[in-house]
Amino acid sequence: MDKNISFTLKVWRQKGPKAKGSFETFQMKDIHQSISLLEMLDILNERIINEGKEPIVFDHDCREGICGMCSLYVNGHPHGPGVRATTCQIYMRRFNDGETITIEPWRSAGFPVIRDLMVDRSSYDKIIQAGGYVSVNTGAPQDANAILIPKDIAEKSMDAASCIGCGSCVAACKNGSAMLFVSAKISQLNLLPQGKVEAARRAKAMVSKMDELGFGNCTNTRACEAECPKGISISNIARMNREFISAKLKD
Numbered sequence: 001m002d003k004n005i006s007f008t009l010k011v012w013r014q015k016g017p018k019a020k021g022s023f024e025t026f027q028m029k030d031i032h033q034s035i036s037l038l039e040m041l042d043i044l045n046e047r048i049i050n051e052g053k054e055p056i057v058f059d060h061d062c063r064e065g066i067c068g069m070c071s072l073y074v075n076g077h078p079h080g081p082g083v084r085a086t087t088c089q090i091y092m093r094r095f096n097d098g099e100t101i102t103i104e105p106w107r108s109a110g111f112p113v114i115r116d117l118m119v120d121r122s123s124y125d126k127i128i129q130a131g132g133y134v135s136v137n138t139g140a141p142q143d144a145n146a147i148l149i150p151k152d153i154a155e156k157s158m159d160a161a162s163c164i165g166c167g168s169c170v171a172a173c174k175n176g177s178a179m180l181f182v183s184a185k186i187s188q189l190n191l192l193p194q195g196k197v198e199a200a201r202r203a204k205a206m207v208s209k210m211d212e213l214g215f216g217n218c219t220n221t222r223a224c225e226a227e228c229p230k231g232i233s234i235s236n237i238a239r240m241n242r243e244f245i246s247a248k249l250k251d
């Protein structure tokens with residue numbers, strides 16, 4: 001049964017990318033457990049604005065687990081205490097009366113802090129851009145059944161495509177590796193017949209861009225897989241490595 005709870009909230013505040021950040025502590029009183037964590041931050045921001053101070057900056061958009069914008073560390077976990085859930089899907093019933101809740105931005109060299117809890121994830125966009133386009137016949141639309149795709153291949157591709165690019169894999173990884181994200185994006189295209197035309201070039205370009213942007217390497221700790229809100233499998237990383245090595249050997 002949901003009830004009102006009171007708790008201590010520690011939030012990372014940082015005025016800009018180069019500024020020194022620190023935690024600001026707030027006492028939250030009578031917050032109903034039926035509201036989401038982001039709604040709790042909204043309530044806090046209203047209070048801060050009414051006090052004539054700067055509200056806490058944090059990213060969000062869909063608030064239903066689709067866009068991947070709500071990238072926060074909550075009590076030391078990317079996206080907080082839920083399993084297979086984004087921050088926006090975390091409700092206050094996950095927390096107890098009298099608890100201390102700590103909220104931080106992603107901590108990774110690949111995602112510099114812009115302000116408070118908002119980080120710059122444009123490096124992900126650059127990796128996607130490096131992947132380029134899929135060659136398609138731009139003539140008349142093909143019948144849906146014209147290209148037959150085995151069910152298991154279609155499912156693997158769709159599973160990889162469920163990655164929302166939130167960055168929790170990078171945030172969870174001690175090496176700051178983006179390999180789960182990059183491998184999911186490579187797999188979703190390279191597994192399908194339509195994506196095979198540029199498969200080798202795409203794997204090389206996206207891996208090179210990932211390295212160029214300073215992301216670390218995978219050492220198989222599987223922290224990324226454990227914290228991914230969409231349950232992306234590290235088998236995608238193995239597939240990406242195979243694609244990359246065979247593309248390089250062909251060179």
Ligand code: FES
Pocket residue numbers: 059060061062063064065066067068069070086087088089
């Ligand atoms: S706000 Fe879109 S996934 Fe959380």
